[in-house]
Amino acid sequence: MAIEYRQSISTKLTLMNMLVSGVALLLACAGFFAYDQITFRQGLERTISAQAQIIASNSVSALLFNDPQSASKTLSALGSSPNITSAGILTIDRRPFAQYTRETGDEVVNLPPLQTSEVELCKFGSGHVILVREILSDEKPIGFVYLQADLREIDQRLKRYALIAFSVLMISLLAAMLISSAFRKSVAQPIIRLAETAQSVSRERNYGVRVTPTREHNELAVLIDSFNDMLTQIQQRDNALQKAHDELEERVSERTRELESSNRELEAFSYSVSHDLRAPLDTMNGFSYVLWKNEAERLAETSKEALQNIRGAAKRMSQLIDDLLNLSRVTTSTIRREKIDLSEFARSIMEELFREAPDRKVEFVAPMSTRAFADSRLLRIVMDNLLRNAWKYTSHHDHARIEFGEASKNSQTVFFVKDDGSGFDPRSANRLFQPFQRLHSTAEFPGSGVGLATVRRIVQKHGGEVWAEGVVEKGATFYFTLGSGRNDSSGRTI
């Protein structure tokens, strides 16, 4: 590619030089030749005219005294002029008087007639020129002299000129080539270096290279200096950017380490809290049960009621701790994906629910099988939470309908659990998945407010999304996706 550049720029320079010098030379030659032609013709005309005048004045007596021999002798002097092919003297009534020809066949056939008051006439024909002149004796015309000269010399001159022009052209073209090759060093070479450097910079992203500056002070030098300055600036910025990037990386990893350790501490704390909270609860539960079993009949009605409340609260607290443990486990556990059937999960959970409350009239709809590639244990938690929610929030209706299924959205599989229960206000939809956020009072619908938070965490761990649509008293639909499984976060998600 660089070689291509070199050829093109050098060739153009050389061609330009050669063209300019060639055209100038040709024009100059043409001008010189035209000038030479004109001056040669004028000179020829002058020479012939002078010869004609000499002959005219030398043949006056011959004409007057009728001596053609003398006239012929005068004419024969023209033998020393090689370009005169023929000449002659005519009497006043245009009868031939004396004639001279250099070679036989050179005779003039048609003499151009002189106009009255014209003393001399010069006529250029093809290949020859004819000059006719009156011979005067005491201002009275007594005859004519004519000379015919060939223009072979003009042809010879043309040939000589062409030869000289050609050789000068060749020499000057050679000189132009040499000169342009000398100038290539100062003009083309810096450009080539610049082009090569620019190319290597853009290809290798190496901003450390510099173009060798020229020793001259011209536009090229400015260009090269600016280019080098530009490279320096880019390099400086590159370095600053790299430094900032490194620092950022450093800070991020530091923060990450800090966060990870604090996260671990938090988890350990919450786990131990859950566990440690359990022990006194179990004690409370156990002893209140014993009290209920042994002393129920002896207790007053109000005391019985208080005991029942204690037991209920302990139960709820136990459930809350379980949910918290679940959430914490979800956070710490890693995903092991496998092929599972979500429809089957849904059926077994619904069966369990029907067993717990056989009086309820709930219509359950689900496909025969719904394949998914996800963590079996975690997905069971998800299905359990969503179906239990649906079951719970339809409990105020005499007849309910719960549907599980899959749909496709943006070429992604979306699973959903739909009910026709009490629903929710769509404006609070994003609060649903926050832990301990509840849209209904515990008295209306019991619950810890941790279930949907757990669902969201599991779905997010799978690289999926969860969202909900609902209308008050018209039911709710919970959607979730499970991601492809290619970029599962193996670590913890905050």
Add this chain to the structure above:
Amino acid sequence: MKTRGQSRTVRWVGGVVRKHVQRRVPFQLQPYAIHLVILILLSGVFSWSQSSGPTETQVKAAYLYNFGKFVTWQTDRVVTLDSLEICVLGKDPFGTVLDSTVAGDKIGGKKIIVRRLAKVEEANSCGILFIASPEQKRLGAILTAARHLDVLTVSDMPDFAEQGGMIGLITQGNRIRFEVNLDAAEQSHLALSSELLKVATRVIGKGAPGS
């Protein structure tokens, strides 16, 4: 020395003069025709298409006039005159021909006047003096008288130049030519142009080329 192709050929065509007696004297035609044939053979190219050339008298009259163009008079007498006189001494052979030849013509800006003389003494203002043939018997006296007048003496009598005349007209073939006596001209302080001498058939005198 030269091959035929390279040779330079000089050909000339002579103007032909027919004798004015030709028509009046038919018996002279035959030898004249023989001359013509010889001339044709010699010169190669010969123009004889002209049926009416100038007569001998006309040619002689023209010559007489043309001589004036090649002569320089050095004597004040002739130079200061505002006209050039051509004088005919003796019995005039030209008739009106000479007058018509010179009518209106000028030589060197001078008007030409034709005068006829009976005696040479009347020639003191003449530039050119034509001596008619019948004057041959008195030629010596005439030339002696003319010498002091610085006049150009011309005649068509035989051997005129030989006898001390300046220009003697002769007939060569059918052409009129002339002989020049340079010594005689010099004695009368007349300068004859080399152009004139060039076309003369003979130049007599010490300064003559080839004499």
